[in-house]
Amino acid sequence: MxxxxxxxxxxxxxxxxxxxxxxxxxxxxxINEAARSDELHALLIDHLHCELKAAQSAAFLLRKYVLTKEQASQVLEWLVPFEDVAYRKANHDLIAAQKEIPRIRKTEEQKRNWQGRMVDRMLLLMKEELHHFTQVYEIMREREMDIQPLSAxxxxxxxxxxxxxxxxxxxxxxxxxxxxxxxxxxxxxxxxxxxxxxxxxxxxxxxxxxxxxxxxxxxxxxxxxxxxxxxxxxxxxxxxxxxxxxxxxxxxxxxxxxxx
Ligand SMILES: [Fe+2]
Ligand SMILES: [Fe+2]
CATH class of the missing domain: 1.20.1260.10 (Ferritin, core subunit, four-helix bundle)
Structure with a gap:
């Protein structure tokens, strides 16, 4: 399917x-409010930010509880083009950027316990959230909706x-x-x-x-x-x-x- x-x-x-x-x-x-056409632009900006925040939260959890410094910087770097687009009106090839999945070589300790499973699950989740981000971004671009600042x-x-x-x-x-x-x-x-x-x-x-x-x-x-x-x-x-x-x-x- x-x-x-x-x-x-x-x-x-x-x-x-x-x-x-x-x-x-x-x-x-x-639902009645959110379905109003004059709310759509703000709702899509918020949705875009939510997808990024979902990926960021997973990255921060990994950084705080699982990853070495070096592994963490690989993961955080993956987010940069998306953050550039969301916060700094930059242009990036996001289709390519989402595929830059960090290759984390797990330590022996990470392999032995829940930390290894958390790495696998959170990296997959991040990949999917960044894909969703890219999809929302493409829809907004098609509709000529710019990314204005919006409070969370x-x-x-x-x-x-x-x-x-x-x-x-x-x-x-x-x-x-x-x-x-x-x-x-x-x-x-x-x-x-x-x-x-x-x-x-x-x-x-x-x-x-x-x-x-x-x-x-x-x-x-x-x-x-x-x-x-x-x-x-x-x-x-x-x-x-x-x-x-x-x-x-x-x-x-x-x-x-x-x-x-
Ligand atoms: Fe999600
Ligand atoms: Fe998502």
């Missing part, structure tokens, strides 16, 4: 665990403010937050898609498969690293996330709450 074609059956299959996991569905008021929504910062400040709980909570953001993105793409033009509709549906996998990868890593039952830790953050989605929010963004 091609990247863009996701049948209704597969879509339901992908969304079932997402809906089971999240504490609330996207409110109709958000409260969503990620608020979620991260609920991460505990001692290890290994910090890492476990950050991974759960990563899973929540991926799950919400997936749920929103599916909720918004039917209200968009056919190009965006197809594109958003095409993203479901990878975002659903990212959600599971984050939770699996959290579970593996914790080595204990983390359902209470998950539930605590699920409730925080649902609170952000169902409460009034002053700014309309991809992950914002109920429009004021």
């Amino acid at each position: 091609s990247e863009t074609s996701v049948s209704q059956g597969e879509m339901n299959h992908l969304l079932e665990p997402i809906h089971g996991f999240l504490g609330s569905s996207t409110p109709a008021a958000w 929504s409260r969503y990620a910062a608020s979620l991260l403010s609920h991460v505990r400040t001692y290890e290994p709980e910090t890492l476990i909570d950050k991974l759960i937050v990563g899973g929540l953001i991926e799950a919400r993105s997936c749920e929103r793409f599916a909720a918004l898609a039917p209200h968009l033009d056919s190009q965006l509709q197809k594109f958003y549906i095409s993203l479901l498969r990878s975002e659903a996998r990212h959600f599971e990868d984050y939770l699996k890593l959290a579970q593996e690293i914790a080595g204990r039952d983390i359902s209470a830790d998950i539930q605590r953050l699920v409730d925080v996330e649902a609170g952000l989605i169902t409460s009034t929010d002053n700014e309309l963004r991809f992950h914002s709450g109920v429009p004021a």
Whole structure:
């Protein structure tokens, strides 16, 4: 099956665990606002930034918890052309840049434990997020939409403010937050898609498969690293996330709450 074609059956299959996991569905008021044509430009800028932030967060987790200095600089360098495009209006061949996947030679220690698996999963996730970034960027260019500065929504910062400040709980909570953001993105793409033009509709549906996998990868890593039952830790953050989605929010963004 091609990247863009996701049948209704597969879509339901992908969304079932997402809906089971999240504490609330996207409110109709958000969909109504987000589907307005005069919001599309801002929404696409925000989406573009979200894809980059998804790749950056994975890179920062790897840098903080797994990689040697040298390995980390390889990973951070991979992001530079995308950051140039997003923040500095630069022009780069992003199709080529996404393929510059760093070849990380794992240390013996990394090979032996969860760190090695985290490298593999996070590099694959980054590759996919950078591909999504490139896709959003191409759609914006076709539509002659420039990348203007746009404030981030409260969503990620608020979620991260609920991460505990001692290890290994910090890492476990950050991974759960990563899973929540991926799950919400997936749920929103599916909720918004039917209200968009056919190009965006197809594109958003095409993203479901990878975002659903990212959600599971984050939770699996959290579970593996914790080595204990983390359902209470998950539930605590699920409730925080649902609170952000169902409460009034002053700014309309991809992950914002109920429009004021
Ligand atoms: Fe993505
Ligand atoms: Fe993702």
